[in-house]
Amino acid sequence: MNVLKGRSARAWAGFAGGAFALFAVAPFALSDFRLGLLAKYLCMAMVAVGICLAWGRGGLLTLGQGVFFGLGGYAMAMHLKITDAGPGNLPDFMQLYGTADELPWWWRPFENPVFAIAATVLLPMTVAALLGLFIFRRRVKGAYFAILSQALASAFAIWLVGQQATTGGTNGLTDIQGFFGYDLDDPVNQRMVYFVIAASLLALIALARQLIHSRYGELLVAVRDSEERVRFLGYDPANVKLVAYVVAAGMAGLAGALFVPAVGIISPALIGIVPSIEFVIGAAVGGRASLVGAVLGALAVAWAKTALSEEFPAGWTYFQGLLFIVALAFLPGGLASLTKLFRRRRAVAQKSPVIPVGEAA
Numbered sequence: 001m002n003v004l005k006g007r008s009a010r011a012w013a014g015f016a017g018g019a020f021a022l023f024a025v026a027p028f029a030l031s032d033f034r035l036g037l038l039a040k041y042l043c044m045a046m047v048a049v050g051i052c053l054a055w056g057r058g059g060l061l062t063l064g065q066g067v068f069f070g071l072g073g074y075a076m077a078m079h080l081k082i083t084d085a086g087p088g089n090l091p092d093f094m095q096l097y098g099t100a101d102e103l104p105w106w107w108r109p110f111e112n113p114v115f116a117i118a119a120t121v122l123l124p125m126t127v128a129a130l131l132g133l134f135i136f137r138r139r140v141k142g143a144y145f146a147i148l149s150q151a152l153a154s155a156f157a158i159w160l161v162g163q164q165a166t167t168g169g170t171n172g173l174t175d176i177q178g179f180f181g182y183d184l185d186d187p188v189n190q191r192m193v194y195f196v197i198a199a200s201l202l203a204l205i206a207l208a209r210q211l212i213h214s215r216y217g218e219l220l221v222a223v224r225d226s227e228e229r230v231r232f233l234g235y236d237p238a239n240v241k242l243v244a245y246v247v248a249a250g251m252a253g254l255a256g257a258l259f260v261p262a263v264g265i266i267s268p269a270l271i272g273i274v275p276s277i278e279f280v281i282g283a284a285v286g287g288r289a290s291l292v293g294a295v296l297g298a299l300a301v302a303w304a305k306t307a308l309s310e311e312f313p314a315g316w317t318y319f320q321g322l323l324f325i326v327a328l329a330f331l332p333g334g335l336a337s338l339t340k341l342f343r344r345r346r347a348v349a350q351k352s353p354v355i356p357v358g359e360a361a
Contacts, residue, residue, distance in 0.1 A: 050248030064149030070271030072253030124253030172267025293336025
């Protein structure tokens with residue numbers, strides 16, 4: 001009991017420390033440009049929280065999170081583009097291509113801000129629920145599940161590219177200027193967006209931690225370790241995995257929605273196979289079984305991509321792949337497992353008796 005209380009106290013202390021760093025340190029220590037980059041990285045960390053739940057606890061290697069990230073991002077961007085265009089006008093790229101005289105029927109619901117906000121989370125969760133029911137009921141798992149989810153990300157990106165007249169094609173939805181009445185060119189409003197993203201990240205971490213340490217979290221681990229035994233006990237493993245998959249999709253959708261005002265763009269290049277793998281790499285490097293590790297790993301990988309890709313644009317992708325392989329092969333628990341390893345060695349060293357030299361002789 002004391003051990004559990006100690007872990008809980010450390011967790012809440014770390015949560016408070018993270019909140020202090022995000023809200024009290026970063027806004028004053030970083031320039032507007034760097035703070036904007038941090039907002040972008042925090043969106044990547046939000047996806048990593050869902051991956052930690054689905055992969056770290058449930059063993060579901062989700063290589064298709066770019067789909068849900070993109071669904072949330074496009075849902076938000078569609079509403080913002082309609083708002084920027086003004087009443088009765090088409091978004092700028094539709095006017096440029098000149099292929100439509102009126103807003104497409106599937107764009108019209110996104111004129112409503114309530115519908116658009118709800119769709120950023122509910123649309124990815126609905127798609128994940130439909131896919132999960134098909135996949136998990138057929139007991140697709142392991143490498144087959146990973147390949148299928150990655151193929152889904154590729155198909156979604158290809159579809160977006162092909163719908164140039166209604167989705168912007170390869171360019172995507174760009175030059176987003178407003179965010180629910182606030183001008184995104186104003187640094188004050190950009191800081192507001194940062195605070196919204198930081199608060200959302202902390203809320204997702206708290207939600208994921210609650211799920212992980214609940215009875216459902218224990219059941220999810222049991223399904224990961226021994227699915228047949230769980231089925232023998234009367235639980236349906238498909239439903240257990242489906243919940244984790246759907247929740248992770250909702251988190252990715254919310255991250256994509258907040259990514260749009262932070263960066264001002266959403267395009268197929270941000271949601272295809274490569275971005276989906278990058279999401280997983282961040283969680284793997286930091287530690288997919290640790291919320292803190294997954295978040296810090298996602299932040300580190302996102303920062304490294306920005307910093308190193310400028311000097312090594314051709315080699316950075318290979319370095320990412322090598323980083324993923326090394327993390328899985330030699331450090332399956334990620335960097336977060338190093339602290340546990342040090343604690344174990346220190347505990348063993350403290351318990352081992354010290355034999356005087358004379359007695360040893």
